[in-house]
Amino acid sequence: MATKKIKKVLLIEPNYSNKYPPIGLMKLSTYYKNLGGWEVTFFKGDLKMFVIERIADRCIEEFNYIDSTIDWFLKRDEFIEYIKTRKKEVIERLAIERSDMELILLAKLDDWKNYYWKGTWKDNPEWDRVGVTTLFTFYWDITVETINFAKLLVKKKKDLMVGGVLASIQPKELEEATGIKPWVGILGKPGVLDKGDTQIIDNLPLDYSILDEIEYKYPMSNAFYGYMTRGCIRHCAFCAVPTLEDKYIPYIPLKDRLDAVREVYGDQKDLLLMDNNVLASENLKDIIDDIVASGFGKGAKFVQPDMLEISIRNLQNGVNDRAYIRKSQALIAEFYQKLKPMKGDESYEVYKVMARYHINKLSTTKKENLIAAYEEIKDIYKRHQHPVPRARYVDFNQGVDARLFTEEIVELLSRIAIRPLRIAFDDIKTFPSYNKAIRMSAAAGLKDFSNYLLYNFVDKPLDLYQRLRINVELCDELNVNIYSFPMKYHPIRKGKDDAEDLSHNRDYIGKHWNRKYIRAIQAILNSTKGKVGKGITFFLEAFGNDETEYMELLEMPETFILYRFFFKWLDEKGSMGTDHWRQCWSHCMNTLAEDEKQLVLDIIHTNTFYKEELEAVTSADALKLLNFYTNYRKDIITPGTELYRLKQEYDENPTIQLRRKK
Structure with missing residues (x-):
């Protein structure tokens, strides 16, 4: 009886930095x-290296077939390096002369090297299907590059x-750039990929194992990810949700999906839900009941x-060898590093086992060796495992709608381990609803908030x-604790009046903003690590005591914002500080002719300070002002300048730091 041929599917996330794993690809993995x-x-990473590693593994496989008396896999790093670099000294490290089949092996090595460098691999694609996910539109370049390589x-x-976000928002543009017609929206119907199949891909449990196939580690880990609703009842001008999820689905049950994940991949600490407007659901009570039944009630x-143990079990069951070889090896290596400082018998025993089975490096680690090594060290490993119960958290990560808050809704939210509660505050006009939502939540015992504040849209800087x-x-x-997260607006499509597509980069400037103001906000947030928390003294120091001081900060040279306490120190010394x-700013704004003042402001607000721009300035006072924006920027980081020397002196004994008072 003929065996069914195994088909191969490759799922790719472009190599950008992002917090959250690709949920769509995790569902697709389960589907296949x-x-x-x-x-x-x-795979997520350098696709050229991915190809090289695949070719190296095929080369090793052929070497083992020709001469199985040598374990060529132990030289995997050298095979990869040679195919990548073609350096002859790498061949010496392979020690092929140990084999009686030396000449044949050298010829094969040359064949595989040429297979990569002559591009022959492009004529023999490995994959029956490839899926590429997409994210934000400002990742355009790397996304297009990834698709074209795929x-x-x-x-x-x-x-x-x-598929994914960018593909759904700009399908025509992406097809023009790549020749590939993308999928728009979610995979919410059966049979969309394979006729006759009854699975609804968007409702499938996630395959968490694939996250351990790659080197990249997502910052938001050890959490269940998912949706309990789809879509949104709003149609905000800045939002892509109506395109991605055009129909509001009020309830997608959760518990069975989480139980399926727990059974195979192990329990996760937190629950991160990506719903776009969960409070709009008429089934909110069912959603909360489901969350509580899933183990995420208040105080969980x-x-x-x-x-x-789970990783080894999954290796034995053949769940995902590529993932669990990497994960098991990493866990054992991490365990050894913790034992190492103890320098006792246990540390030495684990070291001997790792050396004997060649699992001290991922590149030389084999599945069967990991399983055997685990059997020898598992008793030692378990003796050192003393997990401490930790609080669980539920996070509606996309935020909830302040306009929908009622006493009943707040009571429901207070039943789950929600922390933080995220309430969007994107427009000062929504203050009455926002204020009410915060106060109602605080009265119900919800104390931790992490709220998004959109800026650079239609808002003004003072907003x-x-x-x-x-x-x-x-x-x-x-x-209460409210962490404010200012989020700079980026358009999701090219505007009809835009000369270039600003959705493909991060250069968009709102009509009430300018590049200087944006850079000033980013400089301030640099000192607050991107968020603004409680503490009025801290806030006033960072953003100004009032609106006048805040607007002054926006106009201030970026260098003066980044090193504000150093420049205050210079003031105290009577030197050229803030x-x-x-004084120079005030003098110029009050005395310059209107056309000269506008020229200076245009130069400052575009934040470029090109030579030809500066040459157009004739006023000595204006040039003196612009000197603060140009020379100071360079001098503070240039050894040998007076400003650099003073900065070194200050750094040895800083007098002020931007910090919250305890």
Whole structure:
């Protein structure tokens, strides 16, 4: 009886930095594994290196077939390096002369090197299907590059699928750039990929194992991810949700999906839900009941399971060898590093086992060796596992709608381990609803908030200051913690009046903003690590005592913002500090002719300070002012300048730091 040929699917996330794993690809992995007959591989990273590693593994496989008396896999790093670099000295490290088949092996090594460098691999694609996910529109360049590379990896171009956020928002543009027609929206119907199949891909449990196939580690880990609703009842001008999820689905049950994940991949500490407007659901009580039944009620605790035991079990069961070889090896290596300082018998025993089975490096680690090594060290490992119960948290990460708050809704939210509660405050005009939502939540015992503040859209710069200050003052009044996260607006499509597509980069400037103001906000947030928390003294120091001081900060040279306490120190020494800039600024704004003043402001607000721009300035006072923006920027980081020397002197004994008072 002929065996069914295994087909291969490669799932790719472009190599940008992002917090959250690709939920769509995790569902697709489950889909293909449920189909049977598919081998699934996930990759995020350098695709050229991925190809080189695949070729190196095929080369090693052929070497082992020709001469099995030598374990060529132990030289995997050298095979990869040689195919990548073609350096002859790498061949010496392979020690092929040990084999009686030396000449044949050298010829084969040359063949595989040429297979990569002559591009022959492009004529023999490995994958039956390839799926590429997409994210933000400002990742345009890397996304297009990834899709075009993926075309080389799939046997038939029609079997390259592109989906996700960017693909759904700009399908025509992406097709023009790549020749691939993307999928728009979610995979919410049966049979969309394979006719006759009854699975609804968007409702499938996530395959968490694929996240361990790659080197990249997502900052938001050890959490269940998912949706309990889809879509949104709003149609905000800045939002892509109506395109991505055009129909509001009020309830998608959760518990069975989480139980399926727990059974195979182990329990996760937190629950991160990506719903776009969960409070709009008429089934909110069912959603909350489901969350509580899933183990995330108020006060819920989490005990870390034995992930090494789970990883080895999944290796034995053939769940995902590529993932669990990497994960098991990493866990054992991490365990050894913890034992190492103890320098006892246990540390030495683990070291001997790792050396004997060649699992001290991932590149030399084999599945069967990991399983054997685990059997020898598991008793030692378990003796050192003492997990402490930790608080669980539920996070509606996309935020909830302040306009929908009622006493009943707040009571429901207070039943789950929600922390933080995220309430969007994108427009100062929504203050009445926002204020009511915060106060109702605080009265119900919800004390931790992490709220998004959109700026650079249709708002004015003062609006951001007002919203930030409102949050700080609410913290003090209600004794709660509100972390404000200012989020710079980026368009999701090219505007009809735009000369270039500003959705493909991060250069968009709102009509009430300018590049200088944006850079000033970013410089301030640099000192607050991107968020603004409680503490009015801290806030006033960072953003100004009032709106006038805040607007002055926006105009201030970026160098003076980044090193504000150093320049205040210079003022105290009578040197050229912030007060000198302030005096010069005030003088120019009050005395320059209107056309000269506008020219100076245009130069400052574009934040470029090109030579030809500066040459157009004739006023000595204006040039003196602009000197604060140009020379100071260079001098503070240039050894040998007086400003650099003074900065070194200050750094040895800083007098002030921007910090919250305890």
